[in-house]
Amino acid sequence: MDFKGANIVSIGQFQREDIERVFAVADQMEPYALRQKVTRVLEGAILGNMFFEPSTRTRVSFGCAFNLLGGEVRETTGFESSAIAKGESLYDTARVLSGYSDVICMRHPEAGSVGEFAAASRVPVINGGDGPNEHPSQALLDLYTIKKELAAKQRSIDGLRIAMIGDLKHGRTVHSLCKLLMLFSNVQLTMVSPPELAMPEGIVDQLRAAGHAVVVSDDLAASLGDQDIAYATRIQEERFSSQEEADLYRGRFRLNQAVYTQFCKPNTVIMHPLPRDSRESANELDNDLNQNPNLAIFRQADNGVLVRMALFALVLDVADQVDKHARPVNWYHRRG
Amino acid sequence: MDFKGANIVSIGQFQREDIERVFAVADQMEPYALRQKVTRVLEGAILGNMFFEPSTRTRVSFGCAFNLLGGEVRETTGFESSAIAKGESLYDTARVLSGYSDVICMRHPEAGSVGEFAAASRVPVINGGDGPNEHPSQALLDLYTIKKELAAKQRSIDGLRIAMIGDLKHGRTVHSLCKLLMLFSNVQLTMVSPPELAMPEGIVDQLRAAGHAVVVSDDLAASLGDQDIAYATRIQEERFSSQEEADLYRGRFRLNQAVYTQFCKPNTVIMHPLPRDSRESANELDNDLNQNPNLAIFRQADNGVLVRMALFALVLDVADQVDKHARPVNWYHRRG
Amino acid sequence: MDFKGANIVSIGQFQREDIERVFAVADQMEPYALRQKVTRVLEGAILGNMFFEPSTRTRVSFGCAFNLLGGEVRETTGFESSAIAKGESLYDTARVLSGYSDVICMRHPEAGSVGEFAAASRVPVINGGDGPNEHPSQALLDLYTIKKELAAKQRSIDGLRIAMIGDLKHGRTVHSLCKLLMLFSNVQLTMVSPPELAMPEGIVDQLRAAGHAVVVSDDLAASLGDQDIAYATRIQEERFSSQEEADLYRGRFRLNQAVYTQFCKPNTVIMHPLPRDSRESANELDNDLNQNPNLAIFRQADNGVLVRMALFALVLDVADQVDKHARPVNWYHRRG
Structure with missing residues (x-):
């Protein structure tokens, strides 16, 4: 794809080569994120960080x-805007707000809204997330994390073994x-969930049609044995019709250090999209994993x-100019 | 008026020469807004963008x-502040907040609050809007739009024909x-509204006293025939005592492409302060006008x-230094 | 203390020499705050200004x-974050957010939360305030104000006479x-409050143990006679079990120009942490003091x-590089 001036709305836009381009530029960004250098390549540019649904971490991550x-970043958080409440169309909102900035990141509670x-x-x-629909930068950072975690073991995404939980x-x-993952080769996926919360069949079928192996299971212990990645997720309470229904499933699959030691192969990497629910009733990933060096959840963030x-630069x-505008860092950056 | 260090609270402060000064500086700003150049003249200055009443577009427009x-921009949105809730006076709020920044833009729900x-x-x-009272930058941008739209036809504001609807x-x-408009010559205004929502007589009288022609009408079709500008407005629902009362008037005067073609002279410019209410029940300016090149509403924004x-620079x-601090633009700016 | 990379969570961390170091750097900052010069020493650094409890003035003050x-400043205001509502621990929030910025200022309604x-x-x-617990930058700015106000009279904090009201x-x-104040010598404190709202005995005992003189009183007039500083405070309504209980105490000790003239020695400096409650029912510090040159409340801010x-620089x-990155100011800064 031609990134220059493109909208990034769906991961369906990405071919394997596009992903590799994003990851190469992301690698190039690391010295700046680690404050080994500062770059001013976008000095004078403005991001419109338009979060019509709150999400502190995604909003702040894009802004940073x-x-x-x-x-520079101008932003909105939540439906403060009386405009949409006053009956303004997304078309009008877009025409107006896009006159202010150089690029917009948008989150909105309705599926399809960001595309519109x-x-x-x-x-x-x-797209910073359009309700239940897409959140492409999250998918890219997940895959980028998998790539980096595997690379440390001289492995690539092709041939990956992953349990989704x-x-x-x-x-x-x-x-x-x-x-x-469909864009890569020979991925082996184990889908671990209660049957009622199983991965949609359409996705499983697509994975298999693309030549990947998919196992469906509701037995966590039996599924952890030979994985490179254990990717845990939160019960999406807000997508259930009632709290009671959501509570039926909370805490069904809990990963903690004892489970990890007993069932995982050494160095299985643990991922989670965050936030993890650390309340006793859920506790998807126990805090006793926090000292486990394979807990990659903060490296994901x-x-x-x-x-x-990388997406902004592309x-x-x-992307080619970032290093030309580099400067030394003046201040002490503690990264504890 | 001497702009240097001045408060901009009311359009009553402006003489014709002041308006022309603002517009001349606004013209000078265009290459920066279009990202043909970047200027850093205010590097190190801070705007306190204090919106004690939400307004995404006005807030973001000032910030950008x-x-x-x-x-740089520091801001507040809505009455997050517990200070005023704790009984702090506007005087105290002003003394404190004005110690932080170089200039303040303020919106507040109460008439007169910004002046105080x-x-x-x-x-x-x-003044970024003090309730039902004033919103001077909106008035200036409206008039600036009229000036630019007319200038494209080798016309000036003097002699303008405008319908307000x-x-x-x-x-x-x-x-x-x-x-x-009172500050210009020989303007011909047609005021189109239900009688209950007519332009206040005081304003009509002032316009006439200043030598302008004012026609009052409640017939949209008959009023559109020979206008340079058709300026549509929203029913200000929040100013009515009930939604029911507001609903009596919503949708009374709808401008769409068919009405435009039948009743307007060619190239009548359509304006609206935005947001326009695109719900079926109101639909002041139909979306079928979106491709009409005379729809100036997004140029207004x-x-x-x-x-x-221009106001900040003045x-x-x-204003005289902006170009001295200009730099080239590093990035690709798509303006689709 | 070694400021480099340190957390600033409690004033208990500070020794006298640390306070003097903060104040020396604060003095060095004055030309920048007064816009006599601009410095760009932190260009490229990011503050995460995380206000999980609203506080416009503290948030904007840190941001400015x-x-x-x-x-640059990225920030959040209030519990917009669904993450904590979704059961995320402070540990996780901290691990994630601290990956984005170079330093974090945090306000949170719960005591101890910022330390955690x-x-x-x-x-x-x-620490930008953790509920009823600590707000160290406020304490430092109060003491810094006392130092500056006394210095104008060739006095030092040692030997200070202060009434807290x-x-x-x-x-x-x-x-x-x-x-x-315990870190200084020979301070004479008069604690003026209704008996039910008296300074906790533990603090009084500590002050006395450190060699300071403490008088406890509920008679405002009798307490004002020989003070360098009269430090008034607001009834902390939100800490009472009911509004009715708070109202019992509101307005008990009102300081106005008549009281000042009758009971204070000349040039007693009036301080208040702000916001002051200017409603008739409370009116801790009357607006008729606004022209009194000894009213230091806005100098405090x-x-x-x-x-x-100074805290950020340390x-x-x-701190040693701020002046190396100084530039002239381009714009007119009115400080009326």
Whole structure:
């Protein structure tokens, strides 16, 4: 795909070579995210960080990514806007807001809204999550994390063994990750969930049609034995018709250090899209895993900044210039 | 008026020469807003963008305008502040907040609040809307749009023919626009509204006293025939005592492509302060006008950035320096 | 203390020499806050300004302080975050958010929360207020104000005579100020409150054990006679079990120009942590004091920016570099 000036709305836009391009640029961004250098390549550019549904971490991650490239961020959080409440169309909102900035990141509670917005926008739009539909930068950062974690073991995504665990029916992130994995070779997936929350058949069929092996299971212990990645997810309470229904499933698959030691092969990498539910009633990933060096969940969050920097750099066509605008860092950066 | 260090609270402060000065500086800002150049003239300056009443577009427009001049923006949205809830006076709020920034843009739900705040502020204050009272940058951007749209036809504001349509009783923007138009010559205004929502007589009288022709009508079709500008407005639902009362008037004057073709002279420019209500029940300006090149509503929004850049540049006395701090643009700016 | 990379969570961390170091750096910041110069020493650095409890003035003050050093600010206001609502632990929030920025300022409604967050954070954390517990930058700015006000009279903090007035039981700021004053010599404190809202005995005992003189009184007039500083506080309504209970105490100790003239010695400096409650029912500090040159409450707010700039400069270890990155100011800065 031609990234220059493109909207990034769906992971369906990405071919394998596009993903590899994003990851190569993300790698290039690491010294800036680690504050080994500063770049000012986007000095004077403005990101419209339009979060019509709240999401602190995604919003701040996009905003920091843009700041790290030297740009400014204007933003909105939640439906403060009386405009939409006053009956304004997404078309109008897009025409107006896109006159203010150089690129827009948008989150909105309705599926399809970001695509509709992007079609009317005069500047590139990056989907920061449109309800139950897509969240492409999350899928990319998940896959980028898998790539980096495997690379440390001289492995590649081709041939990956991954268990996806939890609410696979509603989990937007695992759906998107499956679609990205289809672009690679010989992935072996184990889908671990209660039958009622199983991965949609359409996705399983697509994976198999693309030549990947898919095992469906509701037995966590039996599924962990030979995985490179154990990808746990949260019960998407807000997608159930009632709290009671959601509670039926919370806490069904709990991964903790004892389970890990007993059932996982050494160095199985643990991932989760975050936030993890640390309340006793859920406890998908126990805090006793926090000292486990294979717990990659915070490296995932860090990788999100790199992937978002890469998307901005590609869409605004500055990937080749980032290093030309580099400067030394003046301040002490503690990274404890 | 001496702009340097001034508060911009009311359009009553402006003489014709002041307006022309603002517009000249706004013209000068266009290459920056179009990202043909970047300027850093306000690098290190801080805008306090204090929106005690939410308004995404106005807030973001002011913020982007300041960023485009190189400055930083700190802001607040809504009555998050517990201070006012704790009984703090506007005087105290102004004394404190004005110690933080170089200029303040303030929106507040109460008429007169911004003037009271400005009187106590130690730095210049620009009124971003004080309830039903004033919103001077909106009036200026409306008039600036009229100037630019007419200039494309080798016309000037003097001699303008304009129809104002809709809720002319509560519409803050049309009241302010009338007051600005009084400063020009020989304007012909047609006020189209239900009688209950007519333009206040005081304003009509002032216009006539200043030598302008005013026709009052409740017949849209008959009023569109020979206008340069058709300025539509929204029913200000929040100003009515009940939704039911507001609903009586919603949708009374609908402008769409068929009406435009049948009744308007060619190239009549369509304006609206936005947001327009695109719900079926209102539909003041139909979406089928979106491809009509005379629909100027999004150019209005774009012009708002230029006018706000101009106000900041004048108040902070950097209009003459903007170009000295210009740099090339590093990134690809798509303006679709 | 070694400021480089440190968390600033409690005023208990500070020794006298640390306070003097903060104040020396704060003094150095004044030309930047007054816009006599601009510095860009933190250009490229990011502050995560995480306000999980709203506080416009503290949030904006921290944000402006960081901008004045050249850095960028990403922020959150209130519990917009669904993450904590979804059961995320403070540990996880801290691990994630600290991956985005170079330093975090955090406010949170629960006592101890900021310390817990700081322990998990990978970058330095400054406590912006953790509920009823601590607000160290407020205590520092109060003491810095006392130092500056006394210095104008060739006096030092040692030997200070101060009356603290109002709700001394719940007032976080006066508790913290007392703890800082313990580090100095021979302070004479008069604690003026209704008996039910008296300064906690533990603090009084500590002050006396440290060699300071403490008088406890509920008679305002009799207490004002020979003070250098009269420090008034607000009834902390939100700490009472009911509004009715709070109302019993509101307005008990009102300081106005008549009281000042009759009972205070000339040039007694009036302080208040702000916001002051200007409603008739409370009116702790009457507006008729606004023209009294000894009313230092807005100088306090201004000093807050200096102290916060100093904390950032020390924690990020750039105090020595600030002046090296100085530039002239391009714009007109009115400070009325």
